[in-house]
Amino acid sequence: MICPKWLPIARATLPVPTRFALRRNTRSSSSSGVAGFRDRISLEENPRRPSTRGPRASTKKSDTNSKPNSPTGYGFEPSGLRDGKHMLTIDGLPTSLRAADFHRLATDKLSGWGNLINEVRQERDPWTMEPLGKYHVAFSSSAAASLFRHKFERILRIAQVKNRCKTELWASKVPPALLDAGRDPASELERFTILPGSYQGRLDAHQGRVKGKMAWQHVMDAIVKSSRVKTRPSAVLIELPQATFSAAELKAMIHQDGVDSGHRWRTDVLFHLSETLGFRKDVFKNTTRVPLQDDVDFRHKHSSRFVMICENPETAWRFIRSWNQRILEYDMEGVMMRNRVKVSYIEI
Known part of the structure; x- marks a missing residue:
């Protein structure tokens, strides 16, 4: 049983929210704790489910070879840095x-x-x-x-x-x-x-x-296209150095924080970076970097980081001011754990 409660520090001024439970099947022996279990979330108010719709359908006729509408199957235009040659x-x-x-x-x-x-x-x-x-x-x-x-x-x-x-x-x-x-x-x-x-x-x-977009920009394109935010999307990078949660668990915490503060977070997709291993290889064609799965530091960063899409830059910076350096205290199988959240802005 994990019972998170927020301990505001630094400039965090949001009140301590009511407790809610995140039940996790801990039978998995995986050290990362990200995969191998099914999340069940109990909240007084269920968070809005992420949209399962793909991007708005084009009026053009689609051919039989069109790519599926998913973060791992989007085609990318080979455009470079905006307007510059x-x-x-x-x-x-x-x-x-x-x-x-x-x-x-x-x-x-x-x-x-x-x-x-x-x-x-x-x-x-x-x-x-x-x-x-x-x-x-x-x-x-x-x-x-x-x-x-x-x-x-x-x-x-x-x-x-x-x-x-x-x-x-x-x-x-x-x-x-x-x-x-x-x-x-x-x-x-x-x-x-x-x-x-x-x-x-x-x-x-x-x-x-200019030779085209960088590989990380293609990754961000896929994440943004899987969200409903199309006008002024902004993104933040969330890191949980001391423990790993699933995207569903972290999304529930963020939702409950907005409910309890009276200012709901205008966010959409919360993407776990471990899922990049399932992306098509051509997404990473413009980089010489490879996933170093035998490296301890790489595995830790890859399993403990999330990208969250916000509806506008103002929401992204407000979230950074509120959540960066915040401490989460939670019960992990009878042992009290503390996790300091790190949040930074991603210019996309």
Whole structure:
């Protein structure tokens, strides 16, 4: 018997919900606890069942070779980063960067640069959705990509000069080759939020043509298409480091939390990443990464992570503020267990 109750910490202000029971058949000897049992959920109010309908039917005649409407059988268009034809790839950056960090640097001084970056996407492992610190920045021209790369490398070197200098006269130590005529180096650093001056790692940056969507984007396409959210879908990554639940159990907890708080969560699909092993192989054709099922770290991440589709970005960020770092306390066969939830945003 598992009797979860929420222990709000940090900024969590939602009241403690009424208890409900999640009954699990524990006869399975599987270490992951994800598969091998049938979930039975008892709630005062049953959560809304996920829609079993596929995407809205097309008015075009379907041929006999059409793919089934399921997350494992969708066809994907080979479209690349939105509107961009040229791409700058930078590997070795922090995984916490947002697109705004790149746009902020691009819009500084040079007029029109704001329109030259078409899109920024960080590469993720398609099996675990782990961010990899490798960013793909799409531009409308190769010249724009070259200008951005040059400026990025130049200002990073200025930041490193400032970090090494222990006085307020650091600007006088900047080599003339790094200065932009008529520009104060201090003002240039104000817009540079991609890396700190203390960074001493090795960056790998190269330019090329956009080759299509990344494998993790194909996975997200399949998850979104299986949901009813079509207008402004957003996604969050949920991780339960200390224990594994089924998607049905976690969905029931989230539903009950919304009922008890009086603000029901406007979410739809809750997808367990272990199900990616059942996807078609062509979903992963644009990656060299493979599922390392013999690796303990990979198995743990693969079995303890979920992707949840929200109806809009506002719901996704509200859920992150409410659930990130929340502690779940529950009874696991007579032993009290504590599980700290981790939630992060996925830009799709």
